Amino acid sequence: MDRSLRCFTNCLLCIQGELVAQDLYFSADAGLITPNYYYRSEGVERIDLNGRIVAPGYLELQTNGTHGVHFTRLAKAGAESPQETERKLHEVSRVELSHGVTAWWATVPTVAVDEWTKIVPALKPRTFASGAELLGAHVEGPFLNPSKKGAHKADYLQTPTEISPVKLYGRENLKDVVKLVTLAPELPGSTALIGQLQEEFPHVVISLGHSAATFEEGLVALQLGARALTHVFNATSPLHHRNPGLAGLMATGKCYFSVIPDGIHLHPAVLTLSMRADPKKCVFITDSIELAGLPDGVHPGHGQIDQRQYKQGNKVTIEGTDTLIGSCCTLDECVRNAVAFTGCNLAEAIQCVTENIADMMGETKRGTLEPGRRADFVILDQEGYVQETWMGGSKVWSGSSAP
CATH class of the missing domain: 3.20.20.140 (Metal-dependent hydrolases)
Incomplete structure (x- = not known):
């Protein structure tokens, strides 16, 4: 079991121009998005986004x-x-x-x-x-x-x-x-x-x-x-x-x-x-x-x-x-x-x-929320304002840590 496995839940994913209500699994160690069906509830760090939006970085x-x-x-x-x-x-x-x-x-x-x-x-x-x-x-x-x-x-x-x-x-x-x-x-x-x-x-x-x-x-x-x-x-x-x-x-x-x-x-x-x-x-x-x-x-x-x-x-x-x-x-x-x-x-x-x-x-490592791509994300509110930025499965910026 990958102990670094994380899951965004209670969120909307940006996929091909649509907002999809779906969980998103990713590995902080590998820095990649992982298939949902590999995992069950054990050993997963679940992150409740309270209805916010997840987009690729x-x-x-x-x-x-x-x-x-x-x-x-x-x-x-x-x-x-x-x-x-x-x-x-x-x-x-x-x-x-x-x-x-x-x-x-x-x-x-x-x-x-x-x-x-x-x-x-x-x-x-x-x-x-x-x-x-x-x-x-x-x-x-x-x-x-x-x-x-x-x-x-x-x-x-x-x-x-x-x-x-x-x-x-x-x-x-x-x-x-x-x-x-x-x-x-x-x-x-x-x-x-x-x-x-x-x-x-x-x-x-x-x-x-x-x-x-x-x-x-x-x-x-x-x-x-x-x-x-x-x-x-x-x-x-x-x-x-x-x-x-x-x-x-x-x-x-x-x-x-x-x-x-x-x-x-x-x-x-x-x-x-x-x-x-x-x-x-x-x-x-x-x-x-x-x-x-x-x-x-x-x-x-x-x-x-x-x-x-x-x-x-x-x-x-x-x-x-x-x-x-x-x-x-x-x-x-x-x-x-x-x-x-x-x-x-x-x-x-x-x-x-x-x-x-x-x-x-021709970028195959990022840009899309699909398994195998980099776990680079931007978390947004419903108006499109950036709340958090993630790279390689870890949070690297939030609204309280502006450069």
Whole structure:
């Protein structure tokens, strides 16, 4: 008998967009969810959740930073010590726990050509004591369309014919660190780039974004192996009834697509449209930046942005412009926003930060409440507020232990 066996009881489980009244068994020693039918009442620590909700640990797919940490600043020009880099990443991982996130990918937006191989290695997958697990890096650039650059610096953008991904990011980084690449499929050489990444680094997920591609160009990219759209509608051509652009690909069932449900990047009606287009392939991201958690006002730029940044609540723009830089929303806030904006139920919103992301990224260890998966959970009240976060079968954060 596994003496570390625990059971959540008197609870609702988030399973495939539905709330299911069911007990959940898991092993604290193995750190895994276990089959219910193996066990009887003896030797089980039963945890009464009093009707609260159990979801898989949230997965943060796209964050540029938070609470003063921006990933473009890591190891910049060798000026930062490994210890300081580790401290900053650990702090991000602790903040993520308080929002129900148990694993995350770090996004590096477009930087100078010689900076990629200095920044990306710092984001290698690893665990932290009392922190969400870092699963690797998302490189958002530099193969982006200048006409859809958003807040990316135009001088740093490249076409795939100008430089190879191996030279740009580093072969070892592509093998061990980079898990997601966002590119514009209409650029010269993008077709060959997609083919190269698929052949040499098949674990890397290719997403289309910051792009003026037509529907047809996007469809070709999907046929070659691209799997997703990055913050669809933002920094892409608008959806038009005769020229749907990349946004039209949401209706094909052939790709995942991320959206930013912060109430700023998308109108609630467009968020509703996105979720209804394909509930199993819609993914929520925060696209958060280092100003998340910091006071409103004017803040300095960083490795991606030379200009100063202006923060008003969750909205951040380049000072003196309407150009959105990113969001200061948190992932649990995105979930609650989706319920408020679209009328979906809480489990449907949670699916967009758990199961859908796990499927998109080929993640087989987490993201779903099924036997054999990691015992990573977020305990929520009926309104979707995080009460507790669990990793590997043990509680690692509660409302009374905020970082």
